Amino acid sequence: MYKAVMSTNVSGIESSIVRVEADISEGMPMFELVGYLSSEVREAKDRVRGALRNSGYVLPIKRITVNLSPANVKKNGSGFDLAIAIAVLAANGEIHPKSLEDTLFIGELGLNGEVHPVTGILPMVLAARSAGIHHVLLPYENYREGMLVPDMTIHPVRDLCQVIAFLNEKMPLEIPEEVKEQGFKSDVPDFAYINGQQFLRKACEIAVSGMHNFLMIGPPGAGKSMVAKCIPSILPPMSLEEQLEVSKIYSVCGLFGENPSLINKRPFRAPHHTISANGLAGGGSVPHPGEISLAHRGVLFLDELPEFRRETIEILRQPLEDKVIHVSRVNGDFTFPANFMLVSAMNPCPCGYFASADAARCHCTKPQIDRYLGRISQPLLDRMDICVSVEKVQYNDIVKNGGNETSEDIRKRVVAAQQIQKERFAKETYRFNSEIPAKDIPRFCPLGEAETAFMKQQFDTLGLTARTYHKVIRVARTIADLEGKEHIGIDHLMLACTYKSMDKKYWEAELQ
């Protein structure tokens, strides 16, 4: 007897349909599993056998072959257990074949027959939808995640007996209760709590509006990390398409938690500086998305930038340009989305007081500072569109209570500025000012006569290069958008020049 059921395989963050075929024939009694399996799939054989016996079914003493098709795609994960068990039972005539049509099976089995949750449900159910399948049987705990995909009928199951009863007798399934959205207040810090620092606040606003990469330099305790943590509160909302994109990544990584809903807040990832290159970029023999992909459509915050291992941060260079990361492994090439805004913070020297108001406290020697700065390459510094030096907050500002602009106000301006960009780039492949290619700069950022003269002069005085020149123009474009101006003015260019990217020359002048 031969029967086939549907299941899915996740590779990277994409999922594809897999046919699980079972054949029971006369011959030497054995249970064989084929189809380019990874070891956790191969172990399914023993879980299925145990689960079936403890649910009251005995495998026939015949030759049982299970094939996962297509056989040229590597199968990973423990989600095939349920499909294998059902295929074997169906081939043995225990399940009505009609009930298997138009249904996808996902779930890991315990030896007692229970169905355990698995990760990556969202891409799996999305794959089912695009393959035209309407019913999905999945673990009870994964029900809410499955329900995130509209137009699908999701059947949550607890154990194997229940699955069989459901398939054969249409026994109704227990649907988990709708968990009420708890009206908890967002714990994201608000810009209203930041006293003083207008210069820095303005920089944040510009950076977020144009999705410009952003670097803060300053002594310890100046509030760099605090400001970075406030950034999520001014990020614009995500479109539904973006929400699904981001949720898929989180689903594969099993980061949905107990109460999954589509991720509707832009991610803010702040990995610790001990992170490995694979942890940042994505890795493993079957690569998992790394922090830069988890920050997709959101913010990646690297605090204490020079403390990261050099080879780790240098990885960022390619995704910062391409907005995706390619990971090549023995099992194939994987591409993860990585379109994020980089926010980073660093001290000017190992002790942190170099060139600050407390400069006299700094005892770092020239070689120490060189070594410290040497961990960040100039190409990486060049990729920072906006760079600002942060000073410690004055006493009067610390004790000041309230009166600051709230994140909500700032966010309104950000949303407005992004709307302008959306309209401007409607026909382009990019969406933000920070992404304007050099060839399109004259088209989108035309400069008047006075502005051109000003930039010509700044080009020499500031020692700009072609790359930094373009960055200044892009940032000025965003500043003008924030003010709702169609043309870039001199004052916009001036502010952009003040925020221009950091150069190691600053340290050299001070150390001479």
Add this chain to the structure above:
Amino acid sequence: MMELCYEYWWASYYGLTDLKKCSVFEALGNAKAIYEASVLVYEGLGFLSKEQIAAMEASKQPSVIEKKTNEMIAKGIRLTTLSMEDYPKRLRCIADAPYGLFYIGDLSITEKPCIGMVGARRATSYGRTMSEHFAMQLAEKDYVIVSGMARGIDGASHRGALKGNGKTIAVLGGGVEFCYPKENRDIYELLKQNGLILSQYCPGTMPMAHFFPARNRIISGLSDVVMVMEAKEKSGSLITVDFALEQGRDIYAMPGRITDTMSLGCNLLIRQGAGILQSPDLFLEDYLPRTAESYMEETNLVPKTTHYAPRKTDKIDKTIVESKEKSDNLQNFSLEKEESMVYSCFDFYARSIQDVADETGLDLLKLISVVMRLCEKGLIKESFKNQYIRCK
């Protein structure tokens, strides 16, 4: 062996202190005599131990000495010693004058009025700007600036002197063929052409931190007067001051704000009676160059009572106040109201944009455009990212 080899041998012999080397030299007359003297003669001097004598004997390797002397000549490095005529006269008068000085450049400038400038390596921009200013003004009036070519004050002083088209001397704490620190390569190359680089250490000696105090005593020894531009409360520059006082040199210190740690040492010196540096012109009013002969006349081996510059409490420094007011007014006339308000917030100490924004209460875009205009006019400059200092 030629004469120079004996001199090279004794100058590059570091087994004895400079004081003992001087005593041996005075007792025996010249390097050749020292070289050729027997163990008995050494013992007869009475102040050399057996080990010291053995070490001296061991160092007498004619082939090695000759080779090194030739290497020195090949590198263009020259040597002057106490037994030679051209040895700097002022330095000859100090108690523990080094026997030999290796140098590149023009040795005769040591006989001009020399001013030593010392200070912190990690100087503030105020310290560096002022050192450059003083050095330039003094160099223009043909005073020679002596310093140590280190980072910070030293480098700024040399640069200032070179800007003023004057002469300047760098005293190194290692072989003169090593440019240390390498950031000051520009100074080093200019000094080779147009100044003097000297060291008591023979060619091939790597610069070492523990050589620097000994180097400092040469700086003060070559100078008539030592200026301390910036020093912390505990600072290497204050060691130089101690040497200078022992050698009977005058001390001047540049005052700073009392809250500024980098000026604490200087302010303390002024409190103790050092001359105050308000402007190059006022300094020159005070300062009378002393000829080397005047030092010669003094008994040079006895530590002298310290001779501080006379303090002029009665005379208020009208010229500088007037000139500053004048220049301030002139500048303010050509500045718009906002520009002059912002300009007045800046100082010779770096201030961040945020600070100035808090003080003036100006809108950020407005403030930045004013700051950029002031930069354009050359009145302020960016000293570090988003920090500005006054230029004028």
